[in-house]
Amino acid sequence: MKKIVLLTACVLAFGAFANAQTLKFGHINTNELISLMSERDSALVKLMAYENDLQETLEGMGTEYNNKVNEYQRKSNEWAPVVLETKQRELQELGQRIQQFQQNAQQEMAQMQQTLMTPVIEKAQNALTKIAKEQKLVYVFDLSAGSLIYYDDTVSVDLLPMAKKELGIPAAKVAPTQLQPAAAATPNAQ
16 A cells, blocks of 8 residues: 555656646746837827927916016016015916926826826737747746846747737837947948
8 A cells, every 4th residue: 555655656746747847938028029019109109299288388387487477577666565466476376386287297197108008018918928828838037027037048938039920020120229339230440
C-alpha cells in the first residue's frame, strides 16, 4: 500500500513538474503599443482642440481682466467712492471667476483625456488578451509598469509584433522613443 501511495505521489509530482515546464510567458510595453495606435493620435488631436478652446476662453477672460485693471488704474482718482468700491468688487469677482475657470478646465481636461483614451486602452487590452489566449500564455507582463525586475526574452514571448498585426499597425512603425538620432543614423563624412 505504501508503494502505491509513493508511486502515485511521484507520478503527481512528475506531472506537476512537467506541467510547470510548459508554462508560456509573454511581455509587452503597453505604453509603446498604445503610442503606435492611430486611435491614440485621433484622441490626442481631439484633446488638443478641446484644450485650445479652453485656452482661448481663458485668454479672453484674462484680456477682460487686464482691461478692467488698466481702466481702474487710469480712472480711480476720478471716480466717486461708491464707483471705486464697485469697480474693486468687479475686479475681485472676475479674478475669482478666472481662478474657478482654471480649476474647472483642469478637471475637464483630465475627464476628457480619460473619456478619449479609455476606448484606445481597451482596444489594446482586448487585442493582447486575444493574443495571449491564442499563444496559450499563462502570464503577460507589462514592461511599462516598472515593477518587473527581470525577464528572459529567450523564454518570454514579445507580444508587440503580434499586437501590431492584430491592431493593423504597420510592422515598420516605431514609437518616437525608438527612433535613432539623426547623427547615429548617418555615417560621419570626413
